[in-house]
Amino acid sequence: MKFLSQEETKRISDKLLSLTKADQCEVAINGKRKGNIRYARNAVSTAGLIEDTQLAVSVAFGKKQGTATINEFDDKSLEKAVRRAEDLARLAPENPEFMPTPSKQEYKASQTFFQKTADIDPEFRAQVAAYSIENSRKNKLVAAGFFTDTTEFTAIANSNGVFGYQTDTSLDFTLTVRTEDGRGSGWVKRSVGDASKFDARAASDVAIEKALRSVDAKALEPGRYTVILEPAATSDVLAYMFNSFDARSADEGRSFLAKKGGGNRLGEKLFDEQVNVWADPWDKDVAVLPWDGQSMLARERQDIIKDGRIANLDYSQYWAKKMGKRAIGAPGNIIMAGTSKSTEELIANTKKGILVTRTWYIRMVDPQSVLLTGLTRDGTFYIENGKIKHPIKNFRFNESPVAMLNNIEEIGKPEILSGDESQFQLLIPAMKVRDFNFTSLSDAV
Secondary structure, three states, X not given: OOOOOHHHHHHHHHHHHHHOOOOEEEEXXXXXXEEEEEEEOOEEEEEEEEEEEEEEEEEEEOOEEEEEXXXXXXXXXXHHXXXXXXXXXXXXXXXXXXXXXXXXXXXXXXXOOOHHHHOOOHHHHHHHHHHHHHHHHHOOEEEEEEEEEEEEEEEEEEOOOOXXXXXXXXXXXXXXXXXXXXXXXXXXEEEEOOHHHOOHHHHHXXXXXXXXXXXXXEOOOOEEEEEEEOHHHHHHHHHHHHOOOEHHHHHOOOOOOEOOOOOEOOOOEOOOOOOOEEEOOOOOOOOOOOEOOOXXXXXXXXXEEEOOEEOOOEOOHHHHHHHOOOOOOOOOEEEEOOOXXXXXXXXXXXXXXXXXXXXXXXXXXXXXXXXXEEEEEEEEEEEEOOEEEEEEOEEEEEEOHHHHOOOEEXXXXXXXXXXXXXXXXEEEEEEEEEEEEEEEEEOOO
């Protein structure tokens, strides 16, 4: 894959914009190089590198829109893409919620690219797998993991003078380790932009230790318990709630932020005062592109929850105009305030409780209250007098993150994660909450 520079993407964008006869035009160019290695049963099963570059051109005649994509960049192909988009636009029905492409934006660059991540090669990936596999074998355990690293560039432009270009990198690692007889299981997840912050040995050791400690789990009666949710468990639950901060769905009565009788709950105190959540595209740990790829609007730092109160909702361009609000780029990350307390310190401060490594197979039960159901998995432990006493069988839970954030006893140190059900990069802490509702036992490990 040719990694296009800012100058090259600008030339291509300008060419496309000059070719169109439409009322407006938008261009998005993306190139991605993604390496991977996957292993199971203590052996590598697949490894490789995927490269792709794509261009999308969108045009509009009045309120009629059309989009074409292409992965060739010669002049003939570029003109073909523009004409195809124009043909589709002429055939399309009018979009009653059509909004014009934004005027020129100021994009303040964010630190999303790290050379050490871009330099990851097959040997690096193999070493990640090797440590997990070798140490699992030494402990008579079975490892299954997946490691990916991504380097990409993104460019956007429109007929109103907008242009943005930025490169970014990321890596993701998940590992499940089980005992040979299947009675114990441990898991770990790591997501970072900078490979210098990733330690494959330390991450693998977490999953290996949990697998060894989770053998001979005892059954505990379902009920409401004080629970310590590790960051991965917290993030997958909270992701469902953060996806619901859309102003329109609240105003139309379709979310937990809808006010009875009409309107939304902006400004209302819905959570414990310890809860502070914000979005910041320039955060040093979870930086994201300074624009929203859907609208091309510039992102801003904004509070989402301030001292337990709803501080901001996400307004699309259409809904902002309809409601007399100012539209900005939708958040690309979610950051929740934490403390310096480790998970071990939260455990030490707990007289009786349950430690949850991971939540899994989560499904929405009621969007109006964000009531969720799901399972614990890969390491669930009973805590007594500040220490892990023994592993316990997994539970099914029925709980709302809204209720959970009203029952906080302590908050731990945040970790970088990508929630499985989230559109955001997440920086979320571990937390200890009371009265977490476990409804039944699960035989799965």
